[in-house]
Amino acid sequence: MYFAKELLDKCSSLRKKWEDEVRKLVSRFGERKDRFSTVSDWEIKRLYTPEDNADMDFERDINFPSQFPFTRNIHSTGYRGRLWTYRMFSGMGTAKDTNERWHMLLKNGQTGLSTAFDFPTLMGYDTDSPKSAGECGRCGVAIDTLEDFKVLVKGIPLDQVTTSMTINPPATVMWAMYCACAQDQGVGLEKIGGTIQNDMLKEFIAQKTFMLPPEPSIKLISDTVEFGAKYVPKWNPISISGYHIREAGSTAVQELAFTLRDGMAYVEDVMERKGMHPDEFAPRLSFFFNAHIDFFEEICKMRAARRIWAKVMRDRYKAENPRSQWLRFHTQTAGCSLTAQQPYNNVVRTAVEALSAVLGGTQSLHTNSLDEVYCLPTDHSVQIALRTQQIIAEETGVANTIDPLGGSYFVEKLTNEMEEAAWEYIEKIDDMGGMLAAIDQGYPQMEIADAAYKFQRQVESGDKVMVGVNKYVTEEAEECPILDIDEEVERNQLKGLERAKQNRDSKAVKRCLDELRSACKKGENVMPSCIEAVKQLATEQEICDVYREVYGVYQDPGLF
């Protein structure tokens, strides 16, 4: 029992009295709306009281930081021990352009790197593929061979800075290049730290950056988890991501449930395919959530996520090491909450969202720049976004105490409600035969499409307000400077690729690709042959073509 019975009784009688008064007022004056709800349309009551927390058990549901179920935080000192990592997602143009941006960010006090690749790189195509026309360097940095990667990390001490890479189908290839660069710098693989996103299930569900069918996609992921556990122990081989699920239009509960159920699918695959115990690999699983505009809903989502994952790991998979039960996560503020109209307002949205991520206990954070609704951000807008984090961390005082909203009647109640609703989804997907089966049936995809369509309708009707879009609209268009990626970038990248192909030992490349093909066919771990192949300057696409040849290609079913 969280509250003593006397308190609850007292509260109940006081509430009834208060409600009588409120009822009179509301019947005379009304309220602003008939129904109040979150951005996900979760209904919110007028007031929360101890009665809403009556079913709670302090030790079972809340407890202390670093104590199961980690609702309040995984670390015993929260941000007092160490602040979250300021990790701005960045990449544009050539490797050289991005390397310059990275050095600028590190000089400005950024504490970790995060790589945005361009679409050909994300999809496993080289710049000279016909499919890549017009895409080079536009949404991130273009990487074709190890030569590009060496330029990307030039002057970055890979034993000191951790790097996250948002890369999915070709994650093995980009990770192999990172490993090769570390070895080139004389840094052992046991010393490098970072993350590859490498979460294919959310690609099928939401982000749609896919290459191979689901089954072999999961096989490659389990290879990286196994390789990491053996040789790259400080690396997070996967970042199980809700971010893109949310950006695709899901509710907060859907983001929570689908992400954790994806995580469970990965755990199960590594256990079955590799015969590993969760405690051998689960401490390196990491997560990635969205911080959307509805402040409390986001905080509660993050608190609920920690609690659900702890229970799942302990009770379903029998993980004993607390680190296997920890849900460690990165957060990015919500790109989809930004508006092209009156773009300077985006600074405010991002600040509020970042604050929710901090109060939710994130381990690292990317804050969107005000112009990201148009293009990749300019140096100036990135700096404002980074400073937003630094102001929250070092001026506002919110990092002085752990989980400052813990114990709020509302926050505890909403955390419980979101956990409960997420479990319903998780159990439904269990009943369907797991996440792969659910994806095959289009279930999470259509749940998200329904939510996205409903939200759009609510915006159109004015039920959900977007300032500058459907309310407080100004006639005069407000402009902000735009970063243009020169077409020269594509020409330079093509030249570099041609040079690398000319200067390499083509027999060695062929031999490495043959070895990789054979590893794929035999079901062996692909990482060792992948690393050898990139060292011989095999291109990203050459390696991915081997995967495509052996495993086949996935086509978007085009559900809407």
Place this chain on the structure above:
Amino acid sequence: MVKRTLRVMVAKPGLDGHDRGARVLARSFRDAGYEVIYTGCHQTPEQIVEGALQEDVDLIGLSCLSGAHKTLFPKVVQLLKDKGAEDIAVIGGGIIPKQDFQTLYDAGVQEVFTPGTPLESIISWIESHVQPREGL
């Protein structure tokens, strides 16, 4: 004579997977009473045009959020011309900076819709600009 229902293709050229807008639009077109063909992501301009001809569509709505619109949208219009199907209207949407609009108009893209555009205004644009193609 009763007017034939409009046949509309929502297409995703290029390599980006940002399909939220495209799919919401496909649904709202369906709700508006059009016959809707949605291509799914990662289509080449060739695949889009081939599909549009096979499906006898009256309008192609292109959605691109990767920044490759200046290459991909004109390519679709050009391929339609090459196939003698320039009467299929082409509109575009996505993350498209204002300074690129004129390039797209010059290439034959009839209208460009960017984030924040109400669904209703896209549909009313279609109602006033697109007719079922003749001889179908």
